[in-house]
Amino acid sequence: MARRAPRHAEAERNDRALLEAAKKVLAVDGAHTSVATIAARAGVGIASLYRRYRTKEELFQHLCALSLGQWIQAVEEGLAHDDPWEGLVHYITAAIEFSGGALGPLAGTIPVTDEMAEKFTRSEELTRSLIARAHEAGVLRADATAVDVSLLIEQLGKSSLVEQFEVQGRTDLVDEASNARRRIIAIAVDGLRAGHGPLPGRPPGPDLLAERW
Amino acid sequence: MARRAPRHAEAERNDRALLEAAKKVLAVDGAHTSVATIAARAGVGIASLYRRYRTKEELFQHLCALSLGQWIQAVEEGLAHDDPWEGLVHYITAAIEFSGGALGPLAGTIPVTDEMAEKFTRSEELTRSLIARAHEAGVLRADATAVDVSLLIEQLGKSSLVEQFEVQGRTDLVDEASNARRRIIAIAVDGLRAGHGPLPGRPPGPDLLAERW
DNA sequence: CGCTTGCGAAGCGAATCGCTCCGTTATACA
DNA sequence: TGTATAACGGAGCGATTCGCTTCGCAAGCG
Numbered sequence: 026m027a028r029r030a031p032r033h034a035e036a037e038r039n040d041r042a043l044l045e046a047a048k049k050v051l052a053v054d055g056a057h058t059s060v061a062t063i064a065a066r067a068g069v070g071i072a073s074l075y076r077r078y079r080t081k082e083e084l085f086q087h088l089c090a091l092s093l094g095q096w097i098q099a100v101e102e103g104l105a106h107d108d109p110w111e112g113l114v115h116y117i118t119a120a121i122e123f124s125g126g127a128l129g130p131l132a133g134t135i136p137v138t139d140e141m142a143e144k145f146t147r148s149e150e151l152t153r154s155l156i157a158r159a160h161e162a163g164v165l166r167a168d169a170t171a172v173d174v175s176l177l178i179e180q181l182g183k184s185s186l187v188e189q190f191e192v193q194g195r196t197d198l199v200d201e202a203s204n205a206r207r208r209i210i211a212i213a214v215d216g217l218r219a220g221h222g223p224l225p226g227r228p229p230g231p232d233l234l235a236e237r238w
Numbered sequence: 239m240a241r242r243a244p245r246h247a248e249a250e251r252n253d254r255a256l257l258e259a260a261k262k263v264l265a266v267d268g269a270h271t272s273v274a275t276i277a278a279r280a281g282v283g284i285a286s287l288y289r290r291y292r293t294k295e296e297l298f299q300h301l302c303a304l305s306l307g308q309w310i311q312a313v314e315e316g317l318a319h320d321d322p323w324e325g326l327v328h329y330i331t332a333a334i335e336f337s338g339g340a341l342g343p344l345a346g347t348i349p350v351t352d353e354m355a356e357k358f359t360r361s362e363e364l365t366r367s368l369i370a371r372a373h374e375a376g377v378l379r380a381d382a383t384a385v386d387v388s389l390l391i392e393q394l395g396k397s398s399l400v401e402q403f404e405v406q407g408r409t410d411l412v413d414e415a416s417n418a419r420r421r422i423i424a425i426a427v428d429g430l431r432a433g434h435g436p437l438p439g440r441p442p443g444p445d446l447l448a449e450r451w
Numbered sequence: 452c453g454c455t456t457g458c459g460a461a462g463c464g465a466a467t468c469g470c471t472c473c474g475t476t477a478t479a480c481a
Numbered sequence: 482t483g484t485a486t487a488a489c490g491g492a493g494c495g496a497t498t499c500g501c502t503t504c505g506c507a508a509g510c511g
Contacts, residue, residue, distance in 0.1 A: 031478035032488045039489090055268045060469060070490035075470065130397075133406060169425065176399070177422050183396050184343075186389070189450055193346060198449055205442040209390050212382065212437065216429030224425065229418040236411055237402055244509035245457050252458090273500060283459035284501080294500065458507070468497060476489065481482100 040077055042067040047088050052127035052184040053192055056134045060084075085135050088128070093144035095123050100151040110164035114214055116155060117178055121210060126182025132237040145235070166219050172229040174217070181210055253290055255280040260301050265340035265397040266405055269347045273297075298348050301341065306357035308336050313364040323377035327427055329368060330387065334395045334423060342392050345450040358448070379432050385442040387430070394423055 030036070046067035050058050060081050064071045078084040099119035106112030120126070152171050159165035186202035259280035263271050273294050277284045291297040312332035319325030365384050372378035399415040 029479055030487055031480095031485090032476085033478090035477080036488060053268075054270060055266075057267060057270055059467075061467085064490095070488095071470080072472085072490065073488075076488070081469065130402075132402065166425075169421075172418065173421055173425070176418055177425060180396070180398065180422055181393060183393070185393065186446070186450065189343075189345065193450070195449070198446070201443060201446055204439040205385065205389055205446060207439055208382075208386055208437045208442070209393055212379075212386065212390060212429040213426040214429065215434040216425040216427065218434075221425075221428040221431075224421045226417040226420055229421070230414060233399070233411070233414055233418060236408070237399065237406070244455065245507090246509090248508085249457065272498075274498085277459095285459065285503085286457075288501065289457075453511090455510080456508085459505100461502105461504090463502070464500100466497105466499065468499105469495100471494075472492090474490100474492105476487105478487090479485095481484085 036073075039067070039069045039073050042069055043074055043077070043084070044088055044091065047084060048092070048124055048127060049188060049191070051085075051088075051131065052124055053188045056130045082135050085131055086138050086141065089131065089135075090138065090140045090144060092123070092128055093141060093148055096120060097144060097148045097151060099123075100148060100155055103155050104151065104158070109159045109162040110218075113155060113159045113165060113174075113217075116152075117174065117214060118210065120178045121182045124182050126179035127184065129179050129183075137238050145238075149235075164219055165217060166221050166224075168224045168228070169217055170228045170231075172231060172233055173224075175234055176229070177213060177217070181213060249286075252280070252282045252286050255282055256287055256290070256297070257301055257304065260297060261305070261337055261340060262401060262404070264298075264301075264344065265337055266401045269343045295348050298344055299351050299354065302344065302348075303351065303353045303357060305336070305341055306354060306361055309333060310357060310361045310364060312336075313361060313368055316368050317364065317371070322372045322375040323431075326368060326372045326378060326387075326430075329365075330391055330427060331423065333391045337395050340395055340397065342396070350451050358451075362448075377432055378430060379434050379437075381437045381441070382430055383441045383444075385444060385446055386437075388447055389442070390426060390430070394426060 043063065046069075047063045050063050050066050054062065060074055061071060063084075064074050067074075074084065078087065099116050102119065103112040103116030106115055149171075152175065156165065156169075156171040156174060160167065185206050187199060187206055190196075190198045190202050256276065259282075260276045263276050263279050267275065273287055274284060276297075277287050287297065291300065312329050315332065316325040316329030319328055362384075365388065369378065369384040369387060373380065398419050400412060400419055403409075403411045403415050
């Protein structure tokens with residue numbers, strides 16, 4: 026008779042912990058981070074990482090695909106909002122929240138899988154339509170493009186005081202830093218509203234973000 | 239008879255190149271970067287680095303002190319402006335420009351020298367007065383504090399597409415990325431103007447930025 | 452020329468890297 | 482409750498990279 030896996034639940038918990046830890050550690054240390062750091066942060070042995078992913082690279086690719094999935098979900102939720110502005114803000118804050126931008130430093134360090142490419146394309150399309158809707162409603166400043174918004178998200182999603190304090194174990198300051206971060210985000214989002222003077226320079230080319238992978 | 243240093247000019251050029259390279263490499267790779275990377279980026283031998291700084295740590299400390307000096311200079315220039323808003327914007331853009339915020343990741347990895355502490359205190363005082371002036375003139379949104387502004391600067395000063403393309407040698411895209419970055423900054427700065435709704439959460443404590451060192 | 456100063460890079464021991472191996476632990480089933 | 486076994490943690494592997502030293506050579510001065 027075929028036996029069930031004895032420690033299946035623990036395995037699943039560990040997998041989630043690994044992905045969560047990898048994202049956080051990547052945000053702080055960048056792409057050079059070590060597997061030992063990730064495993065330690067997840068409270069898991071190194072072997073548990075290699076039981077699920079054949080290489081460090083494979084873990085990162087899986088993490089990218091997962092994050093792109095969340096990204097797509099955030100846009101869809103934004104499009105589901107009736108109010109174009111509220112929808113846009115939801116998308117921006119959600120995307121920053123799960124640190125999608127923290128994966129930017131990975132660009133160029135790992136091969137792009139088919140799944141990654143496909144999801145990236147899809148998320149770009151959806152984002153464009155979300156931005157277009159906000160433009161048509163006149164709530165988003167007219168000279169801000171989809172690339173501008175994506176770049177702003179990435180910029181605000183990068184490692185901040187929050188992650189730094191978390192790593193240092195200064196749990197008392199994490200809340201304070203989170204609060205401060207939300208304020209920064211609110212400031213930047215306010216800058217996206219219609220009614221400001223023209224932006225400097227020219228609109229960025231549509232493929233700027235894709236070029237680095 | 240006392241001789242003049244035969245290659246004094248070259249030495250000075252190399253020193254400047256080293257500091258410049260260290261700053262850029264730090265912005266891309268974070269605090270874990272190697273001396274070899276820095277020297278290579280500067281187009282200089284490793285020995286030239288160690289002739290001027292006894293350790294890697296000493297180089298970083300010197301870089302911090304220098305950056306804090308530039309930071310102070312930027313505030314003073316801002317205060318010299320007649321228009322409080324123009325002065326504030328000058329300070330913010332200048333501070334972002336020389337990547338003062340790129341040194342944030344160094345926090346906690348090197349001991350703080352007396353010079354660093356002193357300059358940090360001085361820059362904090364000056365910044366507060368620059369912000370206060372903008373508040374009094376009613377050009378800066380009333381609920382934005384000095385810490386909010388400093389944090390925004392650090393957030394925008396972090397490694398971006400620009401540095402990434404530079405490292406990858408994609409010189410054709412560096413201009414495009416720089417342009418895009420300036421637009422992001424303009425958006426965020428617009429969000430600081432008076433006339434927006436209230437910011438979320440509570441004002442960050444004044445020592446939040448100092449706590450991590 | 453000599454003398455000095457600074458140069459680049461090969462090479463040092465130590466530390467860290469990605470990854471494997473193995474004795475241990477926890478759970479589903481008899 | 483005993484046993485089989487999937488999944489566990491972490492010591493340890495060779496390879497790489499680290500911070501740093503040493504050294505032979507080049508360049509400006511008398």
